[in-house]
Amino acid sequence: MSVLRVGNASGFYGDRFDAMREMLADGPLDVLTGDYLAELTMLILGRDRLKNPDAGYARTFLRQLEECLGLAHERGVRIVTNAGGLNPAGLADAVRALADRLGIPVRVAHVEGDDRTAAHPGTLAAHAYLGGFGIAACLRAGADVVVTGRVTDAALVTGPAAAHFGWGPTEYDRLAGAVVAGHLLECGAQATGGNYAFFQDGDVRRPGFPLAELHADGTSVLTKHDGTGGFVDVGTVTAQLLYETGGARYAGPDVTARLDTVRLSQDGPDRVRVEGVRGEAPPPTLKVGLNRLGGFRNEVAFVLTGLDVEAKADLVRTQMAPALGRITDVRWDLVRTDRPDAPTEETASALLRLVVRDADQQAVGRALSGAAIELALAGYPGFHVLAPPGKGAPYGVFEDVYVPHGAVDHVAVLHDGRRVSVSPPPDQHTAVPAPVPEPPLPQPLPPGPVRRAPLGLVAGARSGDKGGNANVGVWARTDDAWRWLAHALTADRFRELIPEARDLPVTRHRLPNLRALNFVVEGILGEGVAAQARFDPQAKALGEWLRARHLDIPESLL
Structure with missing residues (x-):
């Protein structure tokens, strides 16, 4: 046809x-x-x-x-x-x-x-x-x-x-x-x-x-x-x-x-x-996606400029502690975007991000819109925030x-x-199918000089979310790069390069027809994208972070 x-x-x-x-x-x-x-x-x-x-x-x-x-x-x-x-x-x-x-x-x-x-x-x-x-x-x-x-x-x-x-x-x-x-x-x-x-x-x-x-x-x-x-x-x-x-x-x-x-x-x-x-x-079953409201969420980003960033962050945490005592979930992240002797105020500044979650919308609203803003004239030197916090917004949970x-x-x-x-499929895998045999590794590259360099110079990546899990697909552009990648980027090496994954289950799958490895990281996204559990809640840039990490790469590939 x-x-x-x-x-x-x-x-x-x-x-x-x-x-x-x-x-x-x-x-x-x-x-x-x-x-x-x-x-x-x-x-x-x-x-x-x-x-x-x-x-x-x-x-x-x-x-x-x-x-x-x-x-x-x-x-x-x-x-x-x-x-x-x-x-x-x-x-x-x-x-x-x-x-x-x-x-x-x-x-x-x-x-x-x-x-x-x-x-x-x-x-x-x-x-x-x-x-x-x-x-x-x-x-x-x-x-x-x-x-x-x-x-x-x-x-x-x-x-x-x-x-x-x-x-x-x-x-x-x-x-x-x-x-x-x-x-x-x-x-x-x-x-x-x-x-x-x-x-x-x-x-x-x-x-x-x-x-x-x-x-x-x-x-x-x-x-x-x-x-x-x-x-x-x-x-x-x-x-x-x-x-x-x-x-x-x-x-x-x-x-x-x-x-x-x-x-x-x-x-x-x-x-x-x-x-x-x-x-x-x-398979004999259909996936059903469940979406429910998980509670309310609020956040604020404190801008810490210049010297003593760690001490300024400690001061904010201490001053905010009384207001956060009854909140169910409190998360602090210090993002060191600052650099020494910076030529602009923005590049001299770090961000201290506070995210709170609770079943009570008023509690998350009061904690940030009240307590955080009351520090405006009583906090660290140079106190300001990226944006004033709101009342708290509902967040979702997916399973x-x-x-x-x-x-x-x-x-x-x-x-x-x-x-x-529409009838169900006439044949279904009623028993768990046998595992797909792991394909053999390619022949490793012969030993030679290496150079410390970003993974992304020799490999592409794309990442995404499935509920609370993330996957990172990594592929090589040449046969020689695949011969190196398949041996060098193990699940343990992945955990070293992505510290967030160190204590999480990471499964590596080999797809040699594509010169690719696919990593599944369980639980890195918490309760799913709607819960916004991390800086990049859908893991869209997780692969690009991995490509930016440095490791010893054969000079012949560079």
């Missing part, structure tokens, strides 16, 4: 507004997807729904569609999005109303069944990650726009691919290929030079959004529209492939994709071929649980109102 061209116009709620119009106008497409959901987004939408029961979906999608629905209809491009969030039926109705107002004949369907909030009292939002076969049912019945709630990010691609190529639920290699393509597309411009370690290799001032050319055998080519910014090469695709993943098995509701089988090759300018992907049966496929009523609501139940 013909190639299926699937593009992406959104990697998160708040991504580039013009991307939908650009993707529709700048080149040919069959399907345009938009990913609007993340763990934090579900919490935000949950709070929206508390204020208005008719809310709970990504409102920017409707505004984008108002500009672009006519163009999509004219070009015959179908739109598949998870912008429905907590209320896919509500967004589907809003799209129909918009189409009627614009006079555009559009068939709108939606997918439901992910909402598990009633089964988890005390949560603001609890949603199962559904697969792509509900989307496929909607498209097979003729839908032009398909709206979903919580599906896996890759389901936005596996659904259209299964519908187009007629794949069944046990065609695991093909489905796994589509999962990999979906994972590469899901974060938008991250696959086309955005957030890329070697960003200076191309012009990334305004990267174009990616698209995948999918084939019936599950292989694909990752590319972008001609003439758009950014660039696509094996490195940008490797970086996105490693993003927010773990070991060799990438489990989902439709299939378990084997990331250790993925092969990437440059297929021309801005074209990377993705092939060799093998798939296995999915995941697992339920059997049969516990979820996965339903495709077709454009004509018919409801089609």
Whole structure:
């Protein structure tokens, strides 16, 4: 069958507004997807729904569609999005109303069944990650726009691919290929030079959004529209492939994709071929993300300038101690951004950051807005803060649980109102599959002179979050660099370079086809991004910190 061209116009709620119009106008497409959901987004939408029961979906999608629905209809491009969030039926109705107002004949369907909030009292939002076969049912019945709630990010691609190529639920290699393509597309411009370690290799001032050319055998080519910014090469695709993943098995509701089988090759300018992907049966359970309010949070950053920074910090802590005695969680961080004999006041200053959390909003408000500001004329010399503290804001907590496929009523609501139940996968890994054999290490480089230098001179990295855990994917750009990296960057060396991880479980996974190592650091993000437990709550820059650390690197690689 013909190639299926699937593009992406959104990697998160708040991504580039013009991307939908650009993707529709700048080149040919069959399907345009938009990913609007993340763990934090579900919490935000949950709070929206508390204020208005008719809310709970990504409102920017409707505004984008108002500009672009006519163009999509004219070009015959179908739109598949998870912008429905907590209320896919509500967004589907809003799209129909918009189409009627614009006079555009559009068939709108939606997918439901992910909402598990009633089964988890005390949560603001609890949603199962559904697969792509509900989307496929909607498209097979003729839908032009398909709206979903919580599906896996890759389901936005596996659904259209299964519908187009007629794949069944046990065609695991093909489905796994589509999962990999979906994972590469899901974060938008991250696959086309955005957030890329070697960003200076191309012009990334305004990267174009990616698209995948999918084939019936599950292989694909990752590319972008001609003439758009950014660039696509094996490195940008490797970086996105490693993003927010773990070991060799990438489990989902439709299939378990084997990331250790993925092969990437440059297929021309801005074209990377993705092939060799093998798939296995999915696990017997679905992941359910639970979002709840954890309490209230407040913070203030004291600016410590010039001499005696440590003594000034000790004075602040001592003066604040009486006001903080009853607060449940108090965290101090001294960030030494100062330098001796600094040429500017800013570079002569350090930051002392105080973060407090408690179930009582008034307690966190009083502790900082009262006690901290009362020190203005009674504290260390040069006292000031970056910004006055507020009353305290609610923060969220994310965790995941697992339920059997049969516990979820996965339903495709077709454009004509018919409801089609989506059966659980016919085959599931009911037993824990055997561990993937650890691939052999490459031959080490022969001994030679070394030089102390940053890791990032010879390796790229990309990091991200999954609940309270972080992953850091590190890859080498040459075979010789891989021969060194695979032996030098052990889990113990990782802990040495990232002191925050010293007392945490760190698992290293080898992916030799990608010349890559993937490190999973458990618990480094506390209760997840919404809890904002650390300076970089989503671990977005953890990989760049690792690349900036120095170690002994063979001079032959430098």
